Amino acid sequence: MKLKESGLDGSIHAALNTQSPYVSFDAKRSVWNSVDVHGNTEVRASENGTLEYKLDNNRQKWLEDTIPEDPCFQTVFKNVKKDEEDFRAAVTIYEQQAKTKYKVGVELSKTHSIDEVMTAIKAAIKTYDEKAEHGFCAPLRKAFRKIGNHQNTCQSWIQLAPTQSAYFSLVCGGVMLLLEAAGRLNEINNEIMEVLGDIPLLVDKSQRLLAACPSSTNMQKHCTELYVRVLHVLGSILQFYHQKLFPKAFKVITKQRNFQQGLEEKIALLRSSANAIEEERKVYTTERDADTNRVTRENNRMGKAAHERFQVMQGEFKAMKLLIETQTKALTHITGLLLAKPTALMAESSETIVAAHTNLPSTHEAARSKVRASHGVLLATRKQLLRHLGYQRHVTQADRDTNLSQIQTFTLSDQNRAVYIMQSPVLQSWLNVPESSVLLINGNMSHSSMHHTPISFVSAKLADALHQSSTPALMNLHFFCGEHDGWRENPDDGPAAVWNSLLAQLLLQYDQFNFEELEQMSQLETSDVAALGRAFERCLRKLPRGSLMFCIVDSVALYDDDRRDEAELLVARLIRLVRVSADRGFVFKVLLTAATRLDLDAVDSLDEESEVLHVPDRLNSGNGFSDLEWEVGVGQDITDL
Numbered sequence: 001m002k003l004k005e006s007g008l009d010g011s012i013h014a015a016l017n018t019q020s021p022y023v024s025f026d027a028k029r030s031v032w033n034s035v036d037v038h039g040n041t042e043v044r045a046s047e048n049g050t051l052e053y054k055l056d057n058n059r060q061k062w063l064e065d066t067i068p069e070d071p072c073f074q075t076v077f078k079n080v081k082k083d084e085e086d087f088r089a090a091v092t093i094y095e096q097q098a099k100t101k102y103k104v105g106v107e108l109s110k111t112h113s114i115d116e117v118m119t120a121i122k123a124a125i126k127t128y129d130e131k132a133e134h135g136f137c138a139p140l141r142k143a144f145r146k147i148g149n150h151q152n153t154c155q156s157w158i159q160l161a162p163t164q165s166a167y168f169s170l171v172c173g174g175v176m177l178l179l180e181a182a183g184r185l186n187e188i189n190n191e192i193m194e195v196l197g198d199i200p201l202l203v204d205k206s207q208r209l210l211a212a213c214p215s216s217t218n219m220q221k222h223c224t225e226l227y228v229r230v231l232h233v234l235g236s237i238l239q240f241y242h243q244k245l246f247p248k249a250f251k252v253i254t255k256q257r258n259f260q261q262g263l264e265e266k267i268a269l270l271r272s273s274a275n276a277i278e279e280e281r282k283v284y285t286t287e288r289d290a291d292t293n294r295v296t297r298e299n300n301r302m303g304k305a306a307h308e309r310f311q312v313m314q315g316e317f318k319a320m321k322l323l324i325e326t327q328t329k330a331l332t333h334i335t336g337l338l339l340a341k342p343t344a345l346m347a348e349s350s351e352t353i354v355a356a357h358t359n360l361p362s363t364h365e366a367a368r369s370k371v372r373a374s375h376g377v378l379l380a381t382r383k384q385l386l387r388h389l390g391y392q393r394h395v396t397q398a399d400r401d402t403n404l405s406q407i408q409t410f411t412l413s414d415q416n417r418a419v420y421i422m423q424s425p426v427l428q429s430w431l432n433v434p435e436s437s438v439l440l441i442n443g444n445m446s447h448s449s450m451h452h453t454p455i456s457f458v459s460a461k462l463a464d465a466l467h468q469s470s471t472p473a474l475m476n477l478h479f480f481c482g483e484h485d486g487w488r489e490n491p492d493d494g495p496a497a498v499w500n501s502l503l504a505q506l507l508l509q510y511d512q513f514n515f516e517e518l519e520q521m522s523q524l525e526t527s528d529v530a531a532l533g534r535a536f537e538r539c540l541r542k543l544p545r546g547s548l549m550f551c552i553v554d555s556v557a558l559y560d561d562d563r564r565d566e567a568e569l570l571v572a573r574l575i576r577l578v579r580v581s582a583d584r585g586f587v588f589k590v591l592l593t594a595a596t597r598l599d600l601d602a603v604d605s606l607d608e609e610s611e612v613l614h615v616p617d618r619l620n621s622g623n624g625f626s627d628l629e630w631e632v633g634v635g636q637d638i639t640d641l
Contacts, residue, residue: 424613
């Protein structure tokens, strides 16, 4: 190789130009000085004359308790930005100042891949091995094999993360540049080739580990150190080739062995960073595996719990399905009883009626027997509460019988009106659907002074059908206002009487209220309509899921006069309980009737099509009860329906 006789004028290498404003040699201190090319880059010369890249501890410091929100490589790359600029500056100076025949021609601004590194190695082996002594390119071939064995891995990573490959591209470009420089100088140093073969693999591995360990701040710290030290090593190798270009000049500046020692130290630091990354990988993998095992166990536990919940939900669904089927069947049976001809049951004695009132499902009866055996105090309290509410069992049955017996006095017009109501699709829908619902029947009868009407007969017929039903958990509450219209003379016969009767009937049909609850009800003011309504709502909240309750309040329009406000409270509370009962798991069906028309504000919210049945003033001609085939066998037992 022909040396330049004019000295360090930059003709061989831009970094070796004593006339360059970017690089100067201080003869007194025997050091190289470098000026920032980009305005924020500083390349300092060490005491042995080599260019050094200082690691700013504050700039490179990682916060150990800070975990990035995502594995963004830019978080790491920005910490080596200055070192990248330093290396790019040195290469830029070289390319700008070198003569054409010494220019390497590798543009670091472009994207470079591991394939290009492989191509450069192949070209170097082919070109320079021919003119070198035997074995000259052995280190180069070793680097070729090392990179070649991992070429696909490196290349696949670059394809997966092209936006994060800028640093890797810079490294590949730097390796290519140094291989080209080594070839031009015929200086194939074994250790240099070894580290040049390692660098792309180390960088590639670190990037993949960063992606695999996004929450490891130690991994980020070690990778940052590795990236900086890679650039330091590349810069030192470049400086090593500077020395080879000007052996005499560098002999004055420093001894080659000192430079060699500095390069070896930087390579050792690079390898220590690589070892630290590997150790962190092992620790992270162990922790991740432990965490994976924990997550797996937690997922298994959650899966088992979810399966158990599913089994419970499946059981509940089956139970609910069975309950709905049972209730639907019961409602269909009740509908059949409603439409069936009257029976001799209307003539039952009051003693039989009392027994029927307490003829609840076997589960309730068993519970009642248990209560009587072990909780005599509760029974005594219940009896006292019934007396406090002014309830007499035989009165409820007598009211029902009275309204049933009026069938003997019905005219054909009355019969047609009763048949119209019982056959109405609105009534059939309200009765047959196993859901909480309310129905208001406006009779629109002109003879409004009559207290015993076909509408009341229908109410009594339904109450009797419910009484005959053996449906489990069925409760049948009813009150006939027409039988208690003397409230003007007797205040106990007003809207408050409705609540008192409904509460008493509920106590008789459901005996699971505890002593405190019974004691609380015994403190009620029996004339306070609002307080009685709240007490009734509290009782409904105690009912078990799946309960089925009918509440019939017949001729409630009779109270739509001087005590309209109390009637409003009564009707509004019943409608409200229908709305909220669905969320509490039981079916609450309310039937309100008026011989004429109920004009309370509380009924304005009812749906006119599905919740209100308006009976026409005048009905088309009909055959009365004959339309229900009641004309034959009156008195026949219908319990088989």
